[in-house]
Amino acid sequence: MQLSRARSAVRPFLQAGLRPSGIAFARVQSELALSRAAGRRFQSTSESTTSSPASSPNPSASTEPPRTSPPKISRWKRFLQGLGTATLVTVLGVGGGFYYYSKHELNPGPQLDFDPEKKTLVILGSGWGATSILKGLDTEDYNVVVISPRNYFLFTPLLPSVATGTLSPRSILQSTRYITRHKKRKVTVIEAEATDVDPANKIVTFSDNSGVQGQVWSTTLPYDYLVYAVGAETQTFNIPGVREYAGFMKELHDAEKMQDKFMDCIESAAFPGQSSEEQDRLLHIVVVGGGPTGVELSGELHDFLEEDLKHWYPELADKIKITLVEALPSVLPSFSRQLIEYTESTFKEAKIDILTKTMVKEIKEKSVVLAMPDKSIKEVPCGMVVWAAGNTLRKVTKDLIAKLPEQDNRRGLIVDDHLRLKGADGIFALGDCTATQYAPTAQVAAQQGNYLARILQHIAKRDHIQKQLDVLAAEGVVDAPEKKGEIESLAKQLAKWEKLRPFHYSHQGSLAYIGSEKAIADLPFFGSGNLATGGMITYYFWRSAYLSTLFSLRNRTLVATDWMKVKMFGRDVARD
Ligand SMILES: Cc1cc2nc3c(=O)[nH]c(=O)nc-3n(C[C@H](O)[C@H](O)[C@H](O)COP(=O)(O)OP(=O)(O)OC[C@H]3O[C@@H](n4cnc5c(N)ncnc54)[C@H](O)[C@@H]3O)c2cc1C
Structure with missing residues (x-):
């Protein structure tokens, strides 16, 4: 009776699809408890009565105790339990792995000391080419010295994102020592600029040209092998005013300077009493160069305007104008036609003006002088010009070329084909400082770096065998019959290691961000085919491709966090 009363008390809640609550729920629970107790009492009574069939008042009654089936767990509950367990295991696994890996990166183990028996390998540069070699090189084979005016690696493809504050500068750089400390043998890192290479005597001269110098700031170093990966500098075509008034997009400080100047233009435009024409001038940004860097920068500037500046400078945002100037007939000449058109239409929607077949004649303090497609000359007022138009050789490279008659x-x-510098012994060159059939890209420099790391290992083995043969020759036992087998075996090995595979570039595709959460990608498809794609999905592909290409867990974490921060809190408009 109690049981049925309890059930009838709960039924209204169940029928209403509600969970009983408050006092009513407490009452129902106590009634249920009573009914359970009653049930137990009933059960024990029946057990005691059935335990003695002789005393059973009803002989036809069953001797089996009543069966109670185990409480049923609904499928949904089982699914939730499974999901919870899987989530917990995943979180613990990923968290543990992340913790272990980051601790490992922070605490590199002991390294082998310099070995006077090993050859000296000097690497000039710490960019894409040099860092790829360092990553792949077995430093046990050499005493390695890295010389570069930058003591870090810079992930250049994300530099335009730094210029608009989407990423913080530190997120896309990786200290070179961080990389070298994880190598087997100690690597010397010198923050200095190579000022001269003497290929005849195998000596490199370098100087500390930083703000702070010690008593010694310039010296020389002999090398056995030299890897020349100093990149290139920005090409200005000797156009008047470029160096004085334009900003570049090559180094980290260029991006930081650009961000600062852009915000300065906006704050000056907001100054009380500024005329409308002056505001238009200050808020006109001209980007020169329609390659991936210029396009990405224009896209990033547009995002900054749409996602942030419109909120913080509502009275000025509509006046901000971005113009992209390109001398060739179209932007992004290395991409397929349909992606060029897609970019042009996206820019049109975003109100970014593209001026093709237009040459910059001069840059002045407050304007840029353009030669238009119809050959007319137009002076366009602007607040800022960013120059992202091509590469030229560094002075040290030009000097090296001048020393070698074969270099013309x-x-x-x-x-x-093996990246050996023509006309010089023991020098390898790669990346933007070389003239090859390949475009000057990070992809080419990185693949060349990986290749050279393998080749240098190959050469170390070859040199080791040659050394053994030289020792036998010096001992005068080359003709001794008991040494014949050993010498033949060494000669065979030497012949094997003499064969170096030539460098082969494998194009992995081209990617560019074009703003408005859209990216374009030209990807190789089944050998000679090509997949051209653009839009939002490509944008996520672009992001994941760059995240996976970043050189360390630290960089990946920082960049991903920056992207999340910007999504949640927007970009910073404060100026230092
Ligand atoms: C903004 C920007 C975006 C880019 N985006 C892409 C992209 O999306 N995809 C792509 O494939 N490529 C991209 N690139 C091109 C790519 O960065 C270069 O092709 C690549 O950096 C070339 O590698 P490198 O090793 O030859 O030269 P760098 O990477 O430039 O490295 C040169 C190194 O040499 C050092 N150095 C300079 N002078 C000396 C000296 N005198 N002595 C010793 N060391 C010296 C420098 O400090 C630097 O560490 C971009 C470039 C820029 C600037």
Whole structure:
């Protein structure tokens, strides 16, 4: 009776699809407890009565105790329990792995000391080419010295994002020592600029040209092998005013300077009493160069305007104008036609003006002088010009070319199929400082770096065998019959290691961000095919591709966090 009363008390709640609550629920619970107790009492009574069949008042009654089936767990509950367990295991696994890996990166183990028996390998530069070698190189084979005016690696493809505050500068750089400390043998890192390479005597001269110098700031170093990866500098085509008034987009400080100047233009435009024409001038940004860097920068500037400046400078935002100037007939000449058109239409929607077949003649303090497609000259007022138009050789590279009669290409250093510098012994060159059939891209420099790391290992093995043969020759036992087998085996090995595979570039595709959460990608498809795609999904692909290409867990974490921060809190408009 109690049981049925309790059930009838709960029924209204169940029928209403509600969970009983408050006092009513407490009452129902106590009634249920009573009914359970009653049930137990009933059960024990029946057990005691059935335990003695002789005393059973009803002989036809069953001797089996009543069966109670185990409480049923609904499928949904089982699913939730499974999901919870899987989530917990995943979180613990990923968290533990992340913790272990980050601790490992922070605490590199002991390293082998310098070995006077090993050859000296000097690497000039700490960019894409040099860092890829360092990553892949087995430093046990050499005493390695890295010389570069930057003591870090810069992930250049994300530099335009730093210029608009989407990423913080530190997120896309990686200290070179961080990389070298994880190598087997100690690597010397010198923050200095190579000022001269003497290929005849195998000596490199370098100087500390930083703000602070010690008593010694310039010295020389002999090398056995030299890897020349100093990149290139920005090409200005000797156009008047470029160096004085334009900003560049090559180094980290260029991006930081640009961000600062852009915000300065906006704050000056907001100054009380500024005329409408002056506001228009200050808020006109001209980007020169329609390659991936210029396009990405224009897209990033547009995002900054739409997502942030419109909120913080509502009275000025509509006046901000971005113009992209390109001398060729179209922007992004290395991309397929449909992606060029897609970019042009996206820019049109975003109100970014594209001026193709237009040449910059001069840059002045407050304007840019343009030669238009119809050959007319137009002076356009602007607050800021960013120059992202091409590469030229550094002075040290030009000097090296001048020393070698075999080097007669003004575009860059000539190398053979194994990246050996033509006309010099023991020098390898790669990346933007070379003149090859490949475009000057990070992808090419990185693949060349990986290749050279393998080749240098190969050469170390070859040199080791040669050394053994030289020792036998010095001992005068080359003709001794008991040494014949050993010498033949060494000669065979030497012949094997003499064969170096030539460098082969494998194009992995081209990617560019074009703003408005859209990216474009030209990807190789089944050998000679090509997949051209653009839009929002490509944008997520672009992001994940760059995240996976970043060189360390630290960089990946910082960049992903920056992207999340900007999504949640927007970009910073404060100026230092
Ligand atoms: C803004 C921007 C965006 C880019 N985006 C892409 C992209 O999306 N995809 C792509 O494939 N490529 C991209 N690139 C091109 C790519 O960055 C270069 O092709 C690549 O950096 C070339 O590698 P490198 O090793 O030859 O030169 P760098 O990476 O430039 O490295 C040169 C190194 O040499 C050092 N150095 C300079 N002078 C000396 C000296 N005298 N002595 C010693 N060391 C010296 C420098 O400090 C630097 O560490 C971009 C470039 C820029 C600037």
